[in-house]
Amino acid sequence: MSKVSIINEFGNLKKVWHFIGLYGWQRTLFKVVGKLRVGKLSWIGRPVRIGEQNIGVIGCGQFAFASIGYFLLANRGRCIASCFDVDKQASNSYASALSVPSVADEACDLIDDPSTKIIYIASNHYSHTEYAVAALAKGKTVYVEKPVSVTLQQLASLSAERRRSSNRIYAGYNRPFSAAIRDLRSWCADLQSPLTLNCFISGHQLSKDHWYREPKEGTRICGNTGHWLDLAVHILSWNELPDRWQIVVVWSDQNNRDDDFTIVLTSERGDLISIILTARTEPFEGVNETINLQWGNTIAKIDDFRRLTVWKCKKNGSYKYEKKDLGHESAIMQPFSDTIRDFSEVEKSTLLMLEIADMVIQGIPSRQFSFADSWAKLGISGEHLEK
Ligand SMILES: NC(=O)c1ccc[n+]([C@@H]2O[C@H](COP(=O)([O-])OP(=O)(O)OC[C@H]3O[C@@H](n4cnc5c(N)ncnc54)[C@H](O)[C@@H]3O)[C@@H](O)[C@H]2O)c1
CATH class of the missing domain: 3.40.50 (Rossmann fold)
Structure with a gap:
């Protein structure tokens, strides 16, 4: 040897x-x-x-x-x-x-x-929607890994089939099911004010020819970053998800735009979300995440889904999880559980993710985005979506 x-x-x-x-x-x-x-x-x-x-x-x-x-x-x-x-x-x-x-x-x-x-x-990501739609149409219950779709047409067809087949579909976005996010929710009751959320991610180093990177598969924006966009949409949905957003994406290398970048989202209400993904070195223990949040008088920090610390006026809370809990088990067991996720949240986060993936593929650093306008372009009204 x-x-x-x-x-x-x-x-x-x-x-x-x-x-x-x-x-x-x-x-x-x-x-x-x-x-x-x-x-x-x-x-x-x-x-x-x-x-x-x-x-x-x-x-x-x-x-x-x-x-x-x-x-x-x-x-x-x-x-x-x-x-x-x-x-x-x-x-x-x-x-x-x-x-x-x-x-x-x-x-x-x-x-x-x-x-x-x-x-x-x-x-692979490109095949998810086609399999999910076919299975729903045959009357099956479906669990589909993230991303649920990698094109707008796929998202429209999945959304239509989901509504037709009365919601027998669950997605693999697991962070909302983690103990830290569930514990955090109990501290965030008064949510009228704007949210500030920052996610710092040390992601895996992927080889240049890794299948996640292929434009047809949606790039790393769909492969990885969708997790934190989905988490942001989930947390915002505890109150009301604002419709209009300014999106800015800054990448460190013009020729390699889906590694080492920051995404900044600001809403019409003043919410401020930033996601930074770095893949300049391989994280030894797997993907490492630090999440900081301020909402009203609540300030919180999640340290790699192993610890959560919350400060709220004179109270504070400290949670330590025995095992790293990313929420995989509860997400995977959704078809057998009462702890399920409203799939329309996943559709919204997918719509936002596809907008950002398109910006990264085309090299466009800034755009205005509205959920309602984007659904309307796909011929789907907001009213239908909530069903
Ligand atoms: N929720 C999470 O935290 C999480 C973590 C890792 C991976 N994933 C997701 O799980 C899925 C699989 O990822 P992985 O890490 O296991 O990748 P992988 O490359 O190990 O496995 C993908 C498998 O799909 C097969 N495949 C490719 N095209 C196919 C097709 N058209 N029909 C049937 N099979 C096909 C490949 O041969 C391969 O065996 C992806 O959607 C990925 O995003 C989710």
Whole structure:
């Protein structure tokens, strides 16, 4: 073994050790096996009764394995009945490790199967809407990973199908489900004044040819930044989401506009949101986030979803979470829970995200944006959206 590979191995072991502290050993095991695709992990899920093995998974990559697969098995037992991936090796290794009895040859085989009741979609970004619309049209309950759409036409078709099929759809945006955001909400009762929110993100370094970057896939704005745009829309929706916004995007490298940038949003009410994403170095323990908020007389700081500190007049609160809680479990378990999210919030954050992705793709640093005007251009009225 060369010196370099020994150092790499040591770095990986150190990382695994850190992950056990952050996420617990079982989830860490799923993360490792998801990468290596060796061994069987179905022992973690109890056997289920006939009829309860009724979930189909489309896209069998790392997130489908280490997050969706882990939380489904841990909470519902061996409930995954079938899976599909364009890469046969990915679907075969997924089925073998998680004891999934059937590997579909085509996505439509899984979507058309009457015994499949719930479909989880964790494939490439461009394919999400098409799978979600097809599954909703077949009467399935759908969980679709973020971003739910990467074009306005996709968003319009998803929104139309969502309303037609009475909301059987859940999105993978997980930050709103985190313990820190839920605890923060209880401190933010009097919300008439403008919000100030800042998110500082140390993101993963992605290779130049990583699929997230492809314009067809929506760039890193749709791949990553959508999380904090969605979080901002969620927090603003605790009161009333202002309609008109000024958007400014500043990137540090004109030739690489979806890494190392700041997005600033100011509303007609005076809300001030800023999101800065840096990917100049690889964060050892995964994406690292610091979130600061001021709203009325509440000031709060979230430190990487491990700690929340709140100050409100003479009161203050301090929360420490045993494991890093990004809200993945509650987001993934939405189809089985009362803790669900109003999907129209996700549609609004997607509309805003697509506007910003377009600015970054075209190199346009500043624009006016209105939710109502953008919906109207798509032929959707605000009234319809809330249904
Ligand atoms: N919510 C979160 O925090 C979070 C974190 C990571 C990833 N994700 C999301 O999960 C999804 C998967 O990401 P990942 O990290 O697992 O990526 P990945 O590259 O590990 O997996 C993607 C898989 O999709 C498959 N695929 C590609 N095109 C397909 C198609 N048309 N039909 C079916 N399968 C197809 C690929 O072969 C691959 O196996 C993405 O939407 C990503 O944004 C969410």
